[in-house]
Amino acid sequence: MNQAIINQIKQYNQTIINLYQLGQYEQAIIFAQQTCDLAKSYSLTNEPIYAYSLNLLAILYKSMGRYEQALPLSQQVLEIVGKSLGTDHPEYANCLNNLALLYESMGQYEQALPLHQQALEISGKILGTEHHDYAGSLNNLAGLYKSMGQYEQALPLHQQALKIIGKSLGTDHPDYATCLNNLSVLHKSMGQYEQALPLSLQALEIRGKSLGTDHPGYATSLNNLAALYRSMGRYEQALPLFQQALEIHGKSLGTDHPNYALFLNNLALLYTATNRPEEALKLMQEAADIDLKTISTIFSISTDKQRINYLAKNYHIVETFLSLVFQHFPNSPEAVQSAYNLILRRKAIATETAILQKIALLSQQYAHLAPKLQQWQQIRQQLAKRCFDIPTPEQLPYYQQEIKSLEQQAENLERELNIPELNLEKELQNADFRTIALELPQGTTLIEFFRFNNYNFPAIPANGDAASFPPRYLAFILPAQAPEQLTMIDLGEAEPIDKLVKEFRESVENPRGLSVAVFKKKEDISPKIELSKLIFDKIEPYLTQELIICPDGELNCLPFEILPTDKGSYLMDEYRCNFLNVGRDILRFKAKIPAKVTYPLVIANPDYNLASPENTPSTAENEEKFPFKPSLRNLATSRQGQIFNSLPGTEIEGEKIAKRITEND
Secondary structure: OOHHHHHHHHHHHHHHHHHHHOOOHHHHHHHHHHHHHHHHHOOOOOOHHHHHHHHHHHHHHHHOOOHHHHHHHHHHHHHHHHHHOOOOOHHHHHHHHHHHHHHHHOOOHHHHHHHHHHHHHHHHHHHOOOOHHHHHHHHHHHHHHHHOOOHHHHHHHHHHHHHHHHHHOOOOOHHHHHHHHHHHHHHHHOOOHHHHHHHHHHHHHHHHHHOOOOOHHHHHHHHHHHHHHHHOOOHHHHHHHHHHHHHHHHHHHOOOOHHHHHHHHHHHHHHHHOOOHHHHHHHHHHHHHHHHHHHHHHHOOOOHHHHHHHHHHHHHHHHHHHHHHHHHOOOOHHHHHHHHHHHHHHOOHHHHHHHHHHHHHHOHHHHHHHHHHHHHHHHHHHHHHHHOOOOOOOOHHHHHHHHHHHHHHHHHHHHHOOOHHHOHHHHHHOOOHHHHHHHOOOOEEEEEEEEEEEEOOOOOHHHOOOOEEEEEEEEEEEEOOOHHHOEEEEEEEHHHHHHHHHHHHHHEEOOOOOOOOEEOOHHHHHHHHHHHHHHHHOOHHHOOOEEEEEOOHHHHHOOHHHOEOOOOOEHHHHOEEEEOOOHHHHHHHHOOOOOOOOOOOOOOOOOOOOOOOOOOOOHHHHHHHOOOOOOHHHHHHEEOOEEOOOOHHHHHHHHHHHHHHHHHO
C-alpha cells in the first residue's frame, strides 16, 4: 500500500472538511469527487481511507438536498467500514449516524431510529459517555424524537448532550451552538417560548463568531430565531431575520434546496400575518416548485410506505397554500388556478409514483428487474393472505414475527425496484388545469373536492391562539374545453358534511338485491337531502349532465349516485357520474402501457365475510383473547363500526357486462 498516497488523500479530506465548515459545499463536492477517484485509481476502495472520503461526499450531497446521490454512498460507506474496521468501531457509529440523519431528512423515521440507537450504544461503549461523539449521538437521537413528536423523550437527551459538549469542546464551539439551537427548537415545539428565546439568541451569536455570518448554519439560526419571534407575535423583529436567512441560504446552498423552500414558506406566513398576502402568495408558489423537485427526488428512492409517510409529514404546506387562497384570493382567477395546480401535483401522488414505476418495470428498459418484480408480487400476495388469517393465542408470537418478516422482505425488494429515472417532476408539471380541461370529453364537468385544515395566519401560539380554524371542503369546477372558467367554491366546514356522510351510509341498505338504494325510514330522507344540498346546491349552476367526480376526505366513502334530491329522484337520474382519484388521472386515458393484453375479468358481488362463522371466533371472543387490538375479521369487514353487506345488484351488473364483452369479442 502506498503510504504517500494515503497521506495525500488524508490532506485532501481535511481540505474538504475545511470547505464544508466554510459553507462552500459546491467546491467541496468537486474536491471530494476527485479524492474518491484518486483512491479508486490506487485500488483503495475497500480501505477506511476511501470510506472516509466517500462519507464526506455523501454528507455534502445530503447538505445540498441531493438525497438520491447521498443514499447509496452512505450505505456503501457503512458496508466498507463495517468490514474493514468492525461494527464496534467509533467510525462505524459515525457512519450509522450519518445514514440515520439522511433517512430523517427524507422523513423515514422508522429507518432512522434503530440506526441512531445503535450509534449511541457503540459510542457509549467505546468512547465513554463523556465524549463529544457520544454527545453528538445523543443530540441526533433527541432530534429524531422531536421530529416524531416524542418531546418528553427528546428533552433529557438534548440537555445531556449540551452539558457534555460544553465540557468537552467548550461553550464557543459550533457543536455547542447546534445543541443550543436544537434545544431551543424543542422548547418552542413544547410551547415554552421564554425558555427557547435565550438559547436561540446564544446559538446565533456563537455561530456568527465561529462559522461566519454567510454560513448556512448561521442562516438556520436566523430562521429559527425569526420563527420563534413570529410565534410570540414579535413580527417586527422576525421580518429582517427571515429575509437575511433567505438571502444567505440562497447564496450558499442555492435556491432549489429543500431548506430554501422552508425559509420561503416561513417568510410567507409572516407576510400573511402582517397583511401582505400578495407577497406571501408569490413566495408560496416559488416554494411549491422547489418542493416538487424534492418530492420527486425522495420518491424515486423510497418505498410506497415511506412516500405516504413523507406526504403526511409535509401535507400542511399544501393546506397552508389553500388557506391563503381561500382567505385572501377566492375571486382571483390566477390564484385559484395556482391552488388547483398544486392540488393536481400533490393529491394521490404516491399512487401516481407507483403507477409510473409499474409502467417502467413493464418496459424492456428494465426487463432485468422482472424476476424481482415477480418475487415482490408473490410476497405481497402471501402477506395479504396471512393478514386475514386469525391466529390462536399460542400462534400469535410466531404469526406476528412472520408478518413482520414478510413486510421487511417486501420493503427490501421495493427499494431494489426503485427507478431514479421516473421523471415524476415532469409528469406532475404537465398536470395543470389547462391541460386537464382540454383533455376532458366534450360536455363533461370535472368536480375536484378538497378537504383542508384552514390555517389561522394571525394566530400567536404564545398567546394560546389556535393554529387553524375548523377544516373545510372546497370544490374546484372545471368545464371541458374551458380552462378559463375554472371556479373554486367553498362548501363550508367539513365536520357537518362528514357527519351527514356517515349517517347517510348507515341509513342505506339493499336487502332485496335491487340496483336502487332503499332507505330504512321515510324520515331518514330529510337529512340526506340536507347532505345533497350542502354538497351540490352551490355547484349545481356550473354542472353539465356528464360529471367526473374526484372526491376527498369522507366524500371518498359517499355513493354520490344515490344521493336524493328535493324532487324525489336520485342524483344518478339527473347526472352521469364518473369517478377519478384526482383530475390528473384524465391524462392517463391516452397513455400506452407496455403490458400484454389479457382477456377481461369481471369481478362482482364480493363476499366481505372472509371466514365462515363456524370457523371464525366471534368479535367478543377475539377481543377477550387479544385485548390490545380489534379482531382481523372485524378490520376486514367494517369501517369504524360500519358493516359491509353483500351487493347482489352488482352481480347482475357484472353478468351483463361480461355478456356484452363476450358479444363484442
